[in-house]
Amino acid sequence: MPTVEPILEIRGVQKFFGGRQVLKNIDLVVAPGETVVIIGGSGSGKSTLLRTIIGEHAPDAGHVYLWGEDVCHASPRRLDKIRQRFGILFQSGALYSSMTVGENVALPLREHTDLDDKIIQMVVKMKLELVGLRDFENLMPSQVSGGMRKRVGLARAVARDPEILFYDEPTAGLDPIATSVCDQLVIDLRTKLGVTSLVVTHDMKSALRIADRLAMLYNGEFIAIGPPADFRQPADPRVRQFVEGLADGPIPLRVSKTDYLADLLGLHEKREPATGNRP
Amino acid sequence: MSTTGLVRLLERVGGQGEGFLAYLGGLGYLTLDALKHTALGLVIRPRIKIDETLFQMVRLGVRAVPIIALVQIFVGMILALQLAPVLADYGQLDKVATVVSIAVFRELGPLISAVVLTGFAGAAIAAELGTMVVGEEIAALRTSAIHPVRFLVVPRIIACLLTTVALTVLADIVGAVGGGLIDRWVLQGDSWQYYHTTIESLALKDFLTGLIKSAVFAFIIVLVSCYEGLSVTGGAEGVGRATTRSVVLAIFLIIAADCAFTTFFYFFW
Known part of the structure; x- marks a missing residue:
C-alpha cells in the first residue's frame, strides 16, 4: 500500500542483549486500519520487538517511526505525546x-x-x-x-x-471461548472503528483469524511476511513447522550450543569461552 | 599472586566500585526527578495526587502511630533507668528529666522513629513498587504516558515527609512521658516537677534540630525504598531482595546522615 502514509514504520532495527543479537535488521511497515500479526516461538524476539516499538527499549541500530515520528530518538515529552495516541x-x-x-x-x-x-x-x-x-x-x-x-x-x-493498538499475547491463558471473544473484538475494532492493530502472539488459530498480514519472526528476523493465505500452505519448512505445530522439523527444540557428550563428560571447562563476555 | 589473579582482583574491585557509583547515580537521578516533579506539581501545575497522598499518609504514617508510641515510651523508660544510677552518684537525680528530654528530643525521637518507619513504611514501599514492576504495572503507566515518578513517588515522598515529622513530634512527647513514668514510679519523683524541668531544659533548638533530622531521614527512607522498588528485576525473589536492601541501606544512610547532621549542629548551631 504505497500511497497511504504508514502509521508504523520499522527500519533496520537491531537489538543486542549481552552480546547476543535478539533482533537482526527488522523492517516492517503497517498501514492505517491494518491488522498485522507477528508470530514466532518463545525467544524469537517478538516481545523485544514490541517493547522497542513502544519505546521501552532503545534499539542498538535502526529506527521506529509512529506517525512519521522517530520513537527511539524522541524527547520524553514527544514520546509521551506519541504514547497518548x-x-x-x-x-x-x-x-x-x-x-x-x-x-x-x-x-x-x-x-x-x-x-x-x-x-x-x-x-x-x-x-x-x-x-x-x-x-x-x-x-x-x-x-x-x-x-x-x-x-x-x-x-x-x-x-x-487509540489509533493503533498493540497486543502482547492477547489470547495466552484464555479459554477457547474467551479467545474467540478477544479475536472478535480485534476484528470489530478494525471494521467498526478503523483501529490499526499490531498483535504479537504464538496462537496460530487466532493469528489466522484476525490478521490482514502475518509476519513470522525466527531467530530475530522475519522469515515470512504475507497474507494469511500464504501461511495456510507455507512453502518454507520452518514456517510450516510452526504453523502446524510439529515437534520435528528445521526449528530445533534444543537450543544449547555446546556438544551434549562433551558437556556430560565435563570437557568444556578446559576450553576458553568463545566470547569475551564474563557472566 | 599471579598477574591474572591480580587482574581478576582489580576487575572485581573495579566492578564493585562501578556498581556502587551507578547505584548512587541512579539514586541521585531519582532524587532530582522526584524533586522536579514535586516542584512542578506544587508550583506550576497543581497536579499533585491529593487522594493518593492522603491514602499513603494513612498507610505509611497514621498506622505507625501505635508502634512508634510503644517503642518510644520504652526508649524513654530505658533512658531514665540507665541514667538514674549515674545521676544519683552525683546527687543529681532531679536532672533525669533534663537528660531524658534532651536525649529524646535531639536524638532518639527522630532516630528511633526513622528506624521503625524504615521497617514499617520503607519495606512496604519497596515491596509494593517492586511488585508493580514485576506485574508490568510500571511499564503500563509509562506507556500510557503517565510518569511513574510523578504518579507514585511524589505522593509517597510528601506523605512520608509529613508523617515522619509529625510522628517525631509524637515520639518526642511520648519518650519524655516514658522517662516521667520511671521518674514517678521507680525513682519516686514528682511528676509536676518532672514536667517543669523538661520544659525548662528544652530549647527551641533541641526541638528544631530533631525535626530537621527527621525530615532528612524521611527523604532517605522514601527515596531508597522507591529506588529499590522501581529497579526490581527477576520476579518475586527480586522483590524480596529489594525490600531487604532498602531496609538495610536506609538504616545505614539514616545513621550516617545523623552523624553528619549532629556534627554540623555541634559546630555551627
Whole structure:
C-alpha cells in the first residue's frame, strides 16, 4: 500500500542483549486500519520487538517511526505525546492492583483529558461493556480471573480511542471461548472503528483469524511476511513447522550450543569461552 | 599472586566500585526527578495526587502511630533507668528529666522513629513498587504516558515527609512521658516537677534540630525504598531482595546522615 502514509514504520532495527543479537535488521511497515500479526516461538524476539516499538527499549541500530515520528530518538515529552495516541494490552493485563477495575479504565482519561467525572464514568461503563464486564466495575483486579484481567486491560487500552493498538499475547491463558471473544473484538475494532492493530502472539488459530498480514519472526528476523493465505500452505519448512505445530522439523527444540557428550563428560571447562563476555 | 589473579582482583574491585557509583547515580537521578516533579506539581501545575497522598499518609504514617508510641515510651523508660544510677552518684537525680528530654528530643525521637518507619513504611514501599514492576504495572503507566515518578513517588515522598515529622513530634512527647513514668514510679519523683524541668531544659533548638533530622531521614527512607522498588528485576525473589536492601541501606544512610547532621549542629548551631 504505497500511497497511504504508514502509521508504523520499522527500519533496520537491531537489538543486542549481552552480546547476543535478539533482533537482526527488522523492517516492517503497517498501514492505517491494518491488522498485522507477528508470530514466532518463545525467544524469537517478538516481545523485544514490541517493547522497542513502544519505546521501552532503545534499539542498538535502526529506527521506529509512529506517525512519521522517530520513537527511539524522541524527547520524553514527544514520546509521551506519541504514547497518548496508542493503546497497549500487556500479556498479564498489567492492571493497577491498588485501583478498582473501573478506576483502571478511567485512569488514562483522568490523566490526559479534562473530561467531567460523569462523562468519564459513562465512558468507563461503555468500554467495560465492550469487553462484557460492565458489572465488574467496582471489583479489585485481585478479585477477577486472569482472563477477565486481560479483558479489563483491553478496555483500558481502548479507553481513549487509540489509533493503533498493540497486543502482547492477547489470547495466552484464555479459554477457547474467551479467545474467540478477544479475536472478535480485534476484528470489530478494525471494521467498526478503523483501529490499526499490531498483535504479537504464538496462537496460530487466532493469528489466522484476525490478521490482514502475518509476519513470522525466527531467530530475530522475519522469515515470512504475507497474507494469511500464504501461511495456510507455507512453502518454507520452518514456517510450516510452526504453523502446524510439529515437534520435528528445521526449528530445533534444543537450543544449547555446546556438544551434549562433551558437556556430560565435563570437557568444556578446559576450553576458553568463545566470547569475551564474563557472566 | 599471579598477574591474572591480580587482574581478576582489580576487575572485581573495579566492578564493585562501578556498581556502587551507578547505584548512587541512579539514586541521585531519582532524587532530582522526584524533586522536579514535586516542584512542578506544587508550583506550576497543581497536579499533585491529593487522594493518593492522603491514602499513603494513612498507610505509611497514621498506622505507625501505635508502634512508634510503644517503642518510644520504652526508649524513654530505658533512658531514665540507665541514667538514674549515674545521676544519683552525683546527687543529681532531679536532672533525669533534663537528660531524658534532651536525649529524646535531639536524638532518639527522630532516630528511633526513622528506624521503625524504615521497617514499617520503607519495606512496604519497596515491596509494593517492586511488585508493580514485576506485574508490568510500571511499564503500563509509562506507556500510557503517565510518569511513574510523578504518579507514585511524589505522593509517597510528601506523605512520608509529613508523617515522619509529625510522628517525631509524637515520639518526642511520648519518650519524655516514658522517662516521667520511671521518674514517678521507680525513682519516686514528682511528676509536676518532672514536667517543669523538661520544659525548662528544652530549647527551641533541641526541638528544631530533631525535626530537621527527621525530615532528612524521611527523604532517605522514601527515596531508597522507591529506588529499590522501581529497579526490581527477576520476579518475586527480586522483590524480596529489594525490600531487604532498602531496609538495610536506609538504616545505614539514616545513621550516617545523623552523624553528619549532629556534627554540623555541634559546630555551627
